[in-house]
Amino acid sequence: MIYFDFAATTPLDSEAAEVFVQASTEYFGNSSSLHDIGGQSQDLLENCREELANLLGVNKKGLYFTSGGSEGNFLAIEALLSAPKKPGKHIIAGMSEHSSIHGVLSRLEGYSLTYLPLNSSGLIDIEVLERAITPETVLVTVQHVNSEIGTIQPIEDIDSICREHDIHFHSDFVQSFGKIELKKIAPLVSSFSFSGHKIYGPKGVGVAYIDPAISWSPFFPGGSHERGFRPGTVNVPAIAAMTAAAQKINDQLGPSHDRFLELRGTLMESIDPIKEFVHIYQADPDSQLPSIIGLRIFGIEGQWMMLECNRHGFAISTGSACQIGMQAPAKVTQALGLSPQEGKEFIRISFGKTTKREDVVKLGETIVDIVNKFKN
Known part of the structure; x- marks a missing residue:
């Protein structure tokens, strides 16, 4: 995993x-x-x-x-x-x-x-x-x-x-x-x-x-x-x-930030084939923590995507762990003005100090495969 x-x-x-x-x-x-x-x-x-x-x-x-x-x-x-x-x-x-x-x-x-x-x-x-x-x-x-x-x-x-x-x-x-x-x-x-x-x-x-x-x-x-x-x-x-x-x-704030920026870019590149189905919620780089990526994949419930990723050996989430188990969408989706159905499409991917570039690529490719199979 x-x-x-x-x-x-x-x-x-x-x-x-x-x-x-x-x-x-x-x-x-x-x-x-x-x-x-x-x-x-x-x-x-x-x-x-x-x-x-x-x-x-x-x-x-x-x-x-x-x-x-x-x-x-x-x-x-x-x-x-x-x-x-x-x-x-x-x-x-x-x-x-x-x-x-x-x-x-x-x-x-x-x-x-x-x-x-x-x-x-x-x-x-x-x-x-x-x-x-x-x-x-x-x-x-x-x-x-x-x-x-x-x-x-x-x-x-x-x-x-x-x-x-x-x-x-x-x-x-x-x-x-x-x-x-x-x-x-x-x-x-x-x-x-x-x-x-x-x-x-x-x-x-x-x-x-x-x-x-x-x-x-x-x-x-x-x-x-x-x-x-x-x-x-x-x-x-x-x-x-x-x-x-x-x-x-x-002690590692600067190097970690730079590494997370690279990993974020890597994930964006890897999911580019399905970009028409994806919306990433983010601010300009100066107002964005690079290690957290919140996104929606249109038409696919986040909980289903999370379970599919889990089945393929990747642990992602649908939002704050303190809300898991509740049926309501993540609070951020309400704050962004999304409908309840749109909010249920939300997933979160977050990086840490052990995250490797090749693993980010694998995750991106897996998400692309899941979406293509779902859409087809």
């Missing part, structure tokens, strides 16, 4: 796995314990916090370790709403946000919500965002990189608008951390989140950042861990392994 679903999750890096085992056996103490063994674990925890803060260009006091991106999104939004910059009960969100964002917003009582669509290039229209703002708007939440088509939203422009109107700005960095240099972007937002398993770290661990200038109130009362941000004994081994994976992937 050749894997093309790196946007869903990644294998654990071997060096990160070694760090996990070492931390589990040598730094096993509870980081909140006052004895020396607990102190060693606490020191490792704080070293990881400082290293990740340095990678992101933010104050380490704002970093909190979580169970992953979904929990990070939930707790960050709850924290921002506990300390709004001004009175109000209006929130603006991208229509194509991750399901964890939609989940936390749908449970809020007393708030009005405005969802922003994407333009034909898969980007938020800044003018539409500005028109959506009211005196009641207290929060904007927009995903940095879309998990299904890989478009990169204009964080700097959105931040500027939010600051002008005294609005908190949360951004989901799950698909951008480890793929894009974030040192200039991370300090701009009120909060962000990312997840370890998207960057060859362990599953079940991630980070949320809240600007230290914000005096938030905890969602979980009485929690003693992570300065009250979340309850539960801190998973120091997983945090150490995630930090090791983060250091490694951030």
Whole structure:
């Protein structure tokens, strides 16, 4: 089986796995314990916090370790709403946000919500965002990189608008951390989140950042861990392994981007024979993560195409793994204005560090064969 679903999750890096085992056996103490063994674990925890803060260009006091991106999104939004910059009960969100964002917003009582669509290039229209703002708007939440088509939203422009109107700005960095240099972007937002398993770290661990200038109130009362941000004994081994994976992937940002650009071009060439049946949803190169390709093949349901590819030994997907099993099309297809039937034709192909050019060619040729057999 050749894997093309790196946007869903990644294998654990071997060096990160070694760090996990070492931390589990040598730094096993509870980081909140006052004895020396607990102190060693606490020191490792704080070293990881400082290293990740340095990678992101933010104050380490704002970093909190979580169970992953979904929990990070939930707790960050709850924290921002506990300390709004001004009175109000209006929130603006991208229509194509991750399901964890939609989940936390749908449970809020007393708030009005405005969802922003994407333009034909898969980007938020800044003018539409500005028109959506009211005196009641207290929060904007927009995903940095879309998990299904890989478009990169204009964080700097959105931040500027939010600051002008005294609005908190949360951004989901799950698909951008480890793929894009974030040192200039991370300090701009009120909060962000990312997840370890998207960057060859362990599953079940991630980070949320809240600007230290914000005096938030905890969602979980009485929690003693992570300065009250979340309850539960801190998973120091997983945090150490995630930090090791983060250091490694951030060292390769430039070369990885160039390699993914080449692989993307290779896939485009290989499916050229069926281009009349294919629509690829993408932005200009400056606003596009090259490792994620979201597309439709006209007249063929994405789930069927995914199963056919699986039968031929290729793992692709029909969208975010957090939505698999639901019958509704990927949220990005709704944000792009596609009909439900068109949305069901969507598939996603995503590359990772082990993706080989010859495997991309094989996948493209397989898709061409499947489509030709289906159409004939």
